[in-house]
Amino acid sequence: MTEILRVENISKSFTLHVQQQAVIPVFEDINLALSAGDCLALTGASGAGKSTFMRMVYANYVCQSGQINVRHQGDWIDVVSAAPHTILDIRRVTMGYVSQFLRVIPRVSTLDVVAEPAKMAGMEVEEAAEKAKSLLHRLNIPEALWSLSPLTFSGGEQQRVNIARGFVTDYPLLLLDEPTASLDAANKAVVLDLIDEAKARGAAVLGIFHDHEARERVCTSEFDISEFRVKSDG
Amino acid sequence: MTTRMPLISVEDLTVTYGDRIGCNGVSFDLFPGEVLGIVGESGSGKSTLLNAVSGQLEPAVGQIHYRTRLNETADIYRMSEPERRFLMRTDWAFVHQNPRDGLRMGVSAGANIGERLMGVGWRHYGEIRSTALSWLGKVEIFEDRVDDPPTTFSGGMQQRLQIARNLVSGPRLVFMDEPTGGLDVSVQARLLDLLRGLVSDLGLSAIIVTHDLAVARLLSHRLMVMQGGEVVESGLTDQVLDDPQHPYTQLLVSSILQV
Numbered sequence: 001m002t003e004i005l006r007v008e009n010i011s012k013s014f015t016l017h018v019q020q021q022a023v024i025p026v027f028e029d030i031n032l033a034l035s036a037g038d039c040l041a042l043t044g045a046s047g048a049g050k051s052t053f054m055r056m057v058y059a060n061y062v063c064q065s066g067q068i069n070v071r072h073q074g075d076w077i078d079v080v081s082a083a084p085h086t087i088l089d090i091r092r093v094t095m096g097y098v099s100q101f102l103r104v105i106p107r108v109s110t111l112d113v114v115a116e117p118a119k120m121a122g123m124e125v126e127e128a129a130e131k132a133k134s135l136l137h138r139l140n141i142p143e144a145l146w147s148l149s150p151l152t153f154s155g156g157e158q159q160r161v162n163i164a165r166g167f168v169t170d171y172p173l174l175l176l177d178e179p180t181a182s183l184d185a186a187n188k189a190v191v192l193d194l195i196d197e198a199k200a201r202g203a204a205v206l207g208i209f210h211d212h213e214a215r216e217r218v219c220t221s222e223f224d225i226s227e228f229r230v231k232s233d234g
Numbered sequence: 235m236t237t238r239m240p241l242i243s244v245e246d247l248t249v250t251y252g253d254r255i256g257c258n259g260v261s262f263d264l265f266p267g268e269v270l271g272i273v274g275e276s277g278s279g280k281s282t283l284l285n286a287v288s289g290q291l292e293p294a295v296g297q298i299h300y301r302t303r304l305n306e307t308a309d310i311y312r313m314s315e316p317e318r319r320f321l322m323r324t325d326w327a328f329v330h331q332n333p334r335d336g337l338r339m340g341v342s343a344g345a346n347i348g349e350r351l352m353g354v355g356w357r358h359y360g361e362i363r364s365t366a367l368s369w370l371g372k373v374e375i376f377e378d379r380v381d382d383p384p385t386t387f388s389g390g391m392q393q394r395l396q397i398a399r400n401l402v403s404g405p406r407l408v409f410m411d412e413p414t415g416g417l418d419v420s421v422q423a424r425l426l427d428l429l430r431g432l433v434s435d436l437g438l439s440a441i442i443v444t445h446d447l448a449v450a451r452l453l454s455h456r457l458m459v460m461q462g463g464e465v466v467e468s469g470l471t472d473q474v475l476d477d478p479q480h481p482y483t484q485l486l487v488s489s490i491l492q493v
Contacts (some may be wrong), residue, residue, distance in 0.1 A: 017481035018488055047438040059470065084456045084470045085265050105430065105452060106423040114301070 001035035003071065004173050004204035005057070010066035010080075012056060013230075025230035028054060030066070032223055036172070036178040039195065039205040041219040042200070044226035050208045051100070053225055054175050057086045057206065058097045070095060070173060093121050096171035100178050102158040104150055110136070110161055111146045135164040138190055156182045167194050174198055180214045192218055222232045239301055241266045241407060241439050242287070247296035249279075249286045253288055257283035258463045260296075264407075269433060269440045271454030271471060272486060273447060273486070279463040281411055281442040287441065288328055288409045289318050301407070323353045329401035331412035333392035336399065337384050343370065343395055344380040350403045369398040388442075390421035394428070401432060408433075408440040426452050447490060451475055459483045 013025040026049055033041050042050045055061040057068055059079040067078045072094045079087055091097070096117070104113050111132055118128035136146060139160040147155070150161045159182050166174065176195070180188045188211075193217045196204060209215040215222070240263035249256035257279035260307065272280045285291040285299055289310050298310045300376050310318060320327075330336040337346055347366040348356075356362050367377050373394035375387075384392050393413065400408065413429065414422045430453055433440055444450050450457055451471055458468040459480065467480040478484045 014477075015479070017484050055476070060471060060472050062469075062479060085268060087470055088455055105427055107427045 001037050003033055003035050003204075005032075005034040005071070006069040006076070007057070008065075008067045008069070010056065010068060011064050012052065012061070013064055027225075027228045028230050030225075030228045034173075034204045034206060036202040036204050037199050038221065039199055039207060039219045041215045041222045042206065042208050043215075043222050043224045044229075048226040048229055050225055053175055054177055054206065054208065058091070058095065059173055078122045089212060093169075094119075094171060095173045095175065096166045097175040098162055098177060098179055100159075100181065101226075102150060102162040102165075106151060107149055109147045110150045110153075113150060113161060114151050114164045115170055117165055121169045123169070126192065132164065135168055136161075138194075139164055140187060140190070155189050156184070156219035158185070159183065160187060163191055163194070167198070170198075170201060170203070172203055174203055174205045174207075176205060176233070178210055180209065180211055188214065201213070238265050240264060241268075241301050241487040243299040245246045245297045245299075247283070247286055247293050247298065248293045249282050253284050255279075255463045256291075257286070257460070259467050260458075262458065262465075263470070264439055264441065266406075266439055267437050268456065269438075269442065269454045271450035271457045272441065272443045272460060273445060273457060274460035275445060275486075280445075280460055282463075283460070284409055284411055284441060284443045288326065289322060290328075300407075323350075324403065325406050327405040327408045328399050328404075329396055329408065329410040329413050331415045333384070333389070337392060339385050340383060342381045342383055343375065343387070346367050346384065346395060348398045350351060350399055365402065369402050370395075372432070373398045373464055374424070380398040390417050390425065393417060393421075393425060394482040397425075397429065397432070399438070401438075404436075406439060408438055410440060410442045412444055413442065414444070414446065422449075429453060447475060447486065459486065 010027060010030040012027045013023055016022045016024065039200060042053060044050055050143065052061060056063050063080045066080065068080050068098055069076045069078050070090055072090045077086060077090060079090065111129065114127040114132035114136060118131055119125060141157060141160055150158050153161065163179055180191050183191065192214060244341045245261050247260045249257050260283055272283060274280050282291065286293045292311055299307050300310050301307055328336065344363060344366040347369055348362040351362050351365060367380060370377055370380060375391055377395055384395055387395060414425055417425065426449065435492045442453055454471050457471045457474040458465050459474065459482065460466065461482045467474055467478065474483060475487055478487050
């Protein structure tokens with residue numbers, strides 16, 4: 001299958017200037033590849049750096065060395081060294097990210113929050129709204145809430161709005177940080193179906209799944225990030 | 235990959251106030267549709283940079299190249315004064331922190347909006363008035379206030395009116411200096427939502443100076459952090475705020491109060 005993501009010799013450390021220049025090494029020499037239709041589970045104990053690694057792939061965190069190549073509209077682009085507008089372009093059409101937390105602007109309706117990424121990726125306004133509605137339906141967000149801002153929603157509802165946002169565009173590469181964490185069984189099943197459908201259309205998925213059962217069902221392989229963690233005692 | 239040309243390209247810009255440095259050796263490109271945030275504490279040179287880039291403060295060193303509607307590149311400090319004035323009236327807009335600096339306080343709200351349109355050649359009174367009314371609606375000011383002067387408006391309304399006056403003539407590049415400064419938080423949220431919607435719907439490019447990192451995160455794609463007149467860090471907004479590399483940026487980010 002076509003490779004979508006190629007991580008090569010990636011290292012990461014944090015330098016905390018406000019705390020006596022403390023340098024915290026995190027990872028050394030991570031290599032991995034991900035192809036269309038694959039779902040790779042990042043594993044490792046809590047604090048091993050799964051979310052940190054995912055944020056590096058999304059170019060949200062800076063890498064000190066190595067390359068993270070993403071196939072964007074037919075070309076390989078290294079997000080570690082790419083210019084900001086290129087990264088924004090990649091995020092608009094190629095790489096979607098569902099974080100654990102929903103970050104929204106006050107006063108914007110749930111329907112608009114969900115439809116926004118599709119519009120940004122170039123979908124017609126009506127089509128984006130229709131797609132947003134069908135996802136909100138599937139994820140069991142009551143229609144009465146669609147015109148409200150998700151800021152006042154419960155944790156599980158916010159998480160489902162976040163997931164709807166991530167699936168409203170057919171990204172070739174999806175990064176999912178604990179997508180099923182705070183969901184009940186019925187909604188979890190919906191999210192796993194969405195992941196299976198994404199794989200079937202050829203998306204590559206990189207996921208963090210706390211839940212063993214979910215991992216078994218959707219993931220095609222596992223990657224234990226803790227093996228690359230730099231030991232802090234030297 | 236399509237290579238896009240920058241809308242504005244700033245090279246090695248230095249502004250001095252006598253012996254003092256306002257900003258030093260700043261370079262950046264702004265691409266069409268991109269929003270650039272400039273953050274830093276007061277006195278860091280943010281407003282100096284904005285004023286120099288927007289053609290209001292001649293730099294000691296450096297060049298600013300602007301790509302016109304005719305797809306020609308013009309150095310804004312090499313063009314004639316009338317040419318620069320024309321550019322500022324048609325292609326550019328400047329939203330001041332204090333709406334009194336950007337509005338004509340003695341004339342009605344409708345005239346404040348209409349004046350910009352007449353500046354770009356509109357002459358039909360009925361069209362000017364109906365466009366003014368529609369823009370009042372867009373910035374959420376009731377239409378029945380169209381004939382009132384801004385002196386009778388609240389601070390938040392004045393700021394929204396200033397935004398309408400600036401955007402009505404269809405600029406391509408908007409400069410904003412602390413657009414939400416001095417407004418209470420509920421008004422701020424409303425203004426932010428409005429600005430963000432207008433910028434993305436109209437496909438504007440913008441340079442926004444703010445000391446508020448939350449405002450910067452909401453509005454800008456890219457961020458430049460200034461300290462002592464120099465740009466100490468720049469990059470994607472979320473990257474700069476979530477994984478800051480420079481000591482000063484780390485200090486700024488770690489100083490935010492949690493609500």
